[in-house]
Amino acid sequence: MDFFDPHIHVASRTTDDLAAMARAGCVGVGEPAFWMGYDRSHPASFFDYFRQLTEWEPRRAANYNMRHYAWLGMNAKEAENVALARDVIAMLPEFLDRPHVLGIGEIGLNRCTPNEMTTLSELVELAMQRGEQMLFHTPHLDQKLRGTRMILDLLRADRRVDRRRVWIDHCEEHTIRLVLDEGYWAGITLYPTTKATPDRAADMIERFGAERILVTSSADWGPSNPMAVPEFIFTMRRRGHPDALIRRIVYENPLELMGQSRGFDFASEKSQETPR
Numbered sequence: 001m002d003f004f005d006p007h008i009h010v011a012s013r014t015t016d017d018l019a020a021m022a023r024a025g026c027v028g029v030g031e032p033a034f035w036m037g038y039d040r041s042h043p044a045s046f047f048d049y050f051r052q053l054t055e056w057e058p059r060r061a062a063n064y065n066m067r068h069y070a071w072l073g074m075n076a077k078e079a080e081n082v083a084l085a086r087d088v089i090a091m092l093p094e095f096l097d098r099p100h101v102l103g104i105g106e107i108g109l110n111r112c113t114p115n116e117m118t119t120l121s122e123l124v125e126l127a128m129q130r131g132e133q134m135l136f137h138t139p140h141l142d143q144k145l146r147g148t149r150m151i152l153d154l155l156r157a158d159r160r161v162d163r164r165r166v167w168i169d170h171c172e173e174h175t176i177r178l179v180l181d182e183g184y185w186a187g188i189t190l191y192p193t194t195k196a197t198p199d200r201a202a203d204m205i206e207r208f209g210a211e212r213i214l215v216t217s218s219a220d221w222g223p224s225n226p227m228a229v230p231e232f233i234f235t236m237r238r239r240g241h242p243d244a245l246i247r248r249i250v251y252e253n254p255l256e257l258m259g260q261s262r263g264f265d266f267a268s269e270k271s272q273e274t275p276r
């Protein structure tokens, strides 16, 4: 089955991973800008990282017939350094105008500090001024509920926000309903240990339905699995779910969300290629 992995840090993965994903049916990936496992010292490091995500990674994915789309922003971990964050935010517009960029992400909270909130508010302001889609990272488990609520409060207070163009990611059983009830897209992260397993994701879909749900590997440089979406497909089939439902979650839903960005050109290319 063709699928998208709309949240994966392929810059941290090997070409073997890309080849395996392509063979399993992956037709496209979304790569949000994130923390690279170490704090960067200078704004110029972000400049090069944004070039990597908009210039080299698309070419690397294309070698395996996969489309590559980027989200750009200041991640929650390094956002604690507000001065650095402001320099990075100032360089975002020139990159956001590049082809195959979907919006501002992943942004959000890590320890839910006042500095993180300052940076986050400034990123949301930039997104609103430019009409960008947004992808939010919610914190790890000990701060998950609190951080999710803080993000939802921030968005609720801004009447410019179009919730159909906002994706709140790393939802779990205790936060997904808050996100869906307010009309946002909800991401479920398939991780081998923390976050959700394919079975827990299937449980959540059986409880809450498939509308505005995305499942992703969020694979990065740490313990994670770039083949998590095909494992989810296998899990759903084993439970007897029809392929139409599974395809909606792993293919049609990502197309619908990402298709709202001016940088997303997959559908138009596909329709040109399809013989009439």
Ligand SMILES: [Zn+2]
Binding pocket: 007, 009, 032, 034, 106, 218
């Ligand atoms: Zn991520």
